[in-house]
Amino acid sequence: MPHYLEEQDSHVTKIAVLGAAGGIGQSLSLLLKTGLAPLVLRSPGSHVHMAMYDVNRDAVAGAATDLSHIDTPVSVSFHAPDDAGLERALTRAQIVVIPAGVPRKPGMTRDDLFAVNARIVAGLGDAIAAHCDLAHVAVLLISNPVNSLVPVLVERLAAHGAEQAARHVFGLxxxxxxxxxxxxxxxxxxxxxxxxxxxxxxxxxxxxxxxxxxxxxxxxxxxxxxxxxxxxxxxxxxxxxxxxxxxxxxxxxxxxxxxxxxxxxxxxxxxxxxxxxxxxxxxxxxxxxxxxxxxxxxxxxxxxxxxxxxxxxxxxxxxxxxxxxxxxxxxxxxxxxxxxxxxxxxxxxxxxxxxxxxxxxxx
Incomplete structure (x- = not known):
């Protein structure tokens, strides 16, 4: 599976899915792999690449390899922390989708959920600030609770000097x-x-x-x-x-x-x-x-x-x-x-x- 071919072509639209091996991430990646193909066909000479990142290397490697066998022109790569994967997934990404985080489990309060996911989203925000063009990247946040985590992400990016971050961060x-x-x-x-x-x-x-x-x-x-x-x-x-x-x-x-x-x-x-x-x-x-x-x-x-x-x-x-x-x-x-x-x-x-x-x- 070619991991970095997408970085060599200015006609590539690159999507980074952060948390791609989770329950939402895998389903979302499947829908993007299959559903974006008509857009590629409408734009001759263009290409769409999906970089799948997750802290669970085995899960994301398996999911990405599985998806790569589907016969659509959307290419796929997988990335994990042990190979500077977050940097590689984010480099030249124009769209970053974040389903990363933990779901609410029995016995877990909303405060518990927020405390865990805020740390995850803040860390991803630091990485986006380091590796993406903040003047143009679109960051789509799925992780819950969205009401609280979008402010976390916007203010974390602003702390890195991205004063226009709010124009590029969207809660779904x-x-x-x-x-x-x-x-x-x-x-x-x-x-x-x-x-x-x-x-x-x-x-x-x-x-x-x-x-x-x-x-x-x-x-x-x-x-x-x-x-x-x-x-x-x-x-x-x-x-x-x-x-x-x-x-x-x-x-x-x-x-x-x-x-x-x-x-x-x-x-x-x-x-x-x-x-x-x-x-x-x-x-x-x-x-x-x-x-x-x-x-x-x-x-x-x-x-x-x-x-x-x-x-x-x-x-x-x-x-x-x-x-x-x-x-x-x-x-x-x-x-x-x-x-x-x-x-x-x-x-x-x-x-x-x-x-x-x-x-x-x-x-």
């Missing part, structure tokens, strides 16, 4: 929208092949997740009780998976699917197939000094006072976030504005503060 919250779409279709009893699109904003855990059913086609046919039940199911859908796995795992396949959809958009952008992408991503609205991320961020910040990070529709170019769109928030109905959003803001502010305080106390 699309699983909430994927679930909302699926659950609404179930609730409506629809037999249509078209999935209803449900805008979801806020954060990525519990009641920080705000499904905007008022702007979802067909949702107005549901009774108020059915809508409340649907909101709760979207907010706590991850618990269904944990319970179904009897505490032995969490949502890996559905998360990998959602993450692969987003990553494909960034690959399409990096390859020059589109001038910009549009998606809902968890981003910093303004920094501690009050500087706005991009045009439009002020409108959103005014609607969600007290939080510096929020999952909201954004436009992204090769230079990072270029615009923040607050139209969905402006169109919320009375229940969403008065009931769902205040709870989201309160709890999200606490999550963000936990991440910032961890960074301040970290060595």
């Amino acid at each position: 919250t699309q699983l909430d929208a994927v679930r909302a779409s699926t659950f609404l279709r179930d609730a409506l009893g629809s037999d249509s092949h078209d999935m209803p699109l449900v805008p979801v904003v806020g954060g990525h855990s519990g009641d920080t997740i705000v499904p905007l059913l008022s702007q979802a086609p067909g949702a107005d046919a549901l009774s108020p009780d059915a809508r409340r039940a649907l909101v709760h199911r979207v907010q706590y859908g991850g618990d269904e998976v944990v319970q179904a796995k009897n505490g032995a795992g969490s949502a890996t396949l559905s998360m990998a699917y959602a993450a692969a959809r987003v990553t494909a958009k960034f690959v399409e952008l990096q390859m020059g197939l589109v001038p910009e992408l549009h998606d809902t991503l968890y981003v910093q609205l303004r920094d501690a000094r009050g500087r706005l991320l991009a045009p439009g961020a002020e409108q959103v910040a005014e609607l969600v006072p007290g939080v510096e990070y929020f999952s909201v529709p954004v436009t992204v170019t090769g230079k990072g976030v270029s615009h923040v769109h607050g139209e969905l928030l402006a169109r919320m109905d009375a229940h969403e504005r008065a009931q769902l959003l205040p709870v989201c803001v309160k709890n999200l502010a606490a999550n963000i503060r936990a991440g910032q305080e961890w960074v301040a106390a970290a060595p």
